[in-house]
Amino acid sequence: MTQGLDKQGGIWRFDDAVMFFCAGALVLSLAGLLIMLVILLVQAKPQWSPMPVYYWSSERNDVEPVLGQVVVNTGAAIVVDQGVLQPSDPRILRLNKQGLQLVRTKPERAVLVQHGTMGRMYGVYQGVDDSHLAMVDRRGLEHRLDLGEVDYWYLPNQLSAFESLSITIRNVMTFLGQGGGPGAGAQGVYPALVGTVVMVLLMTIFVMPLGVLAAIYLHEYAGEGYLTRLIRTGVHNLAAIPSVIYGVFGLGLFVYGVGGEIDRVFYANILPTPTFGEPGLLWASLTLALLTLPVVIVATEEGLARIPRSIIEASYALGATRAETLLKLVVPLTAPAMMTGLILAIARAAGEVAPLMLVGVVEYAPSLPLQAEFPFLALDQKFMHLGYQIYDLGFQSVDSTAAQARVYATALVLFVIVVALNGLAVALRHRLNRRYQDLLR
């Protein structure tokens, strides 16, 4: 009885269905990532890219006209940033469209001025002479600004593509490179950027030696007993503990416990003003190191387990001691796995906000966590962090609507920082891997 070699069961077969679902899952994941990136970019655009300046006037006489940039347009109302040209007016204005019969125009000669001391202003350009810029405000009053006090000015409604691009680039550089005051008024995220990077690097310095040594002990020396299995399970489970618990733990142990004790012993002369006994960079890094420790231990141990038994025996057979085998052979070979652990640790640490709020991050720190003298890090000082900036600007500040573009721009910067730190570690791992992969088949 022959059946032939034809396909059974028609066109739509189970094999195809499996492939379809797997491919579908991949597409969904990638789409999610892409959408997130697009939303971040679109929403962050007003922060950097020059947006048009509009003029709203109403047919009713009791309503004053408004000149400025749109912050949010919700349909029923428009939130307008009208700058600080007239100190008596509110900077952020909410225009309810209902019943106003608003007419919106886009004045060709609208001008945006960044004033050195006062901030951003909008007006209609009148002319410029040797020392002064003349413009009129929304009510038609003329203002003359000393050009020496103006950082820059341009006519946003008649920019060429090139001008637009160069302004965007300058704005991005300002955003990344400058600090400024607290809250939404700040020019840029430089202090928060530095704070994030310094904190992550400091955490790396703490977590890598600790995690790697602990993993080596667990794998090479501890043996395979009941206790080892218990400890290993415990370490794996530590990774699942919510991060805010680590924050509370860090506050209790590091800040109040260790920090308080350091103050009593070394800084007794200035008590009760705390030095290390309050949240700060050191304690934040240590708390995050603790948080990411399980990740490093697990990754390193998996790497150790992958080293072929045969080359370890070869080392012993040549008369190497256990320590020599470890240091000359096993540890270098496990380096890529350690880098994997580091990548995971950085990815987790750079994005954490909850524990940091308890152990050292603030909304505004007057100075960078760097200093000129040894140890070059202001270990006892509070610092700013991109993740906390996002939370603070988005949910805590009074004018959170006005800060919306800033929130997205900060989120984009944090995203890029995490990707960059990860990219660095991945590149390092790739280099190490290429050296060893041939013999780890």
Add this chain to the structure above:
Amino acid sequence: MTQPIIEIKDLALSYGPQQAVLNNIQLSLERNSVTAIIGASGSGKSSLLRCLNRLVELTPNARITGDIMFEGESIFGARVDPTILRQRIGMVFQKPNPFPMSIFENVAYGLRLAGEKSPRVLQEKVEQALLAAALWDEVRDRLDAQAAVLSGGQQQRLVIARAIAVEPEVLLLDEPASSLDPISTLRIEELIYRLKQDFTIVVVTHNMQQAARVSDWAAFMHDGTIVEYDNTTTLFTNPREVRTEDYITGRFG
């Protein structure tokens, strides 16, 4: 057989309570000779070899009774440092297992462990070892290349060079050619024949023709015991035991 270099007395080995591997092993190895250990898989050949340099102690639960004398001294003595023992009794494994380093560093590994720091001496000894292992001509121009670029047969000669670079007195070869093609196997056998001048060699092998070709003495193992140990020619042409004859003629095993 005058003055054996290694003498095994009443050796027994087990990996845990129910897993006896070796039983009542008695064996004397003659200096500068090649001794082949033949036998079926699982008969304990490799375990016996691993007892000689105490590598077996790395296996969890390994328990050894009896004694092994090396140059008249017990290798299990309380004051013996196993790392020094392993420098004097080198070993080559079944599968080529070069370190993931350059060819030069592979051979220099043992020398560096022994404390050799002078680059000139290292260079010299690495060259000698590679010459002795008949690999020098093939790698002289690429000593800095990764060991992985070598073929399987070259890798096996590289690990032999690595083992003899530290100038051991005894060389333990655990089926050194079993993963190689016939031509590479032949080169390894020639090598064993030449190395006999300087080293005492113990070679474990599945391949009876190979044992007959390269060894002076041969031991046949079965179920953890040595069934017969004799001059190779005698063992292969005129075995005393029926089990040996059955094995070498291919009737079992």
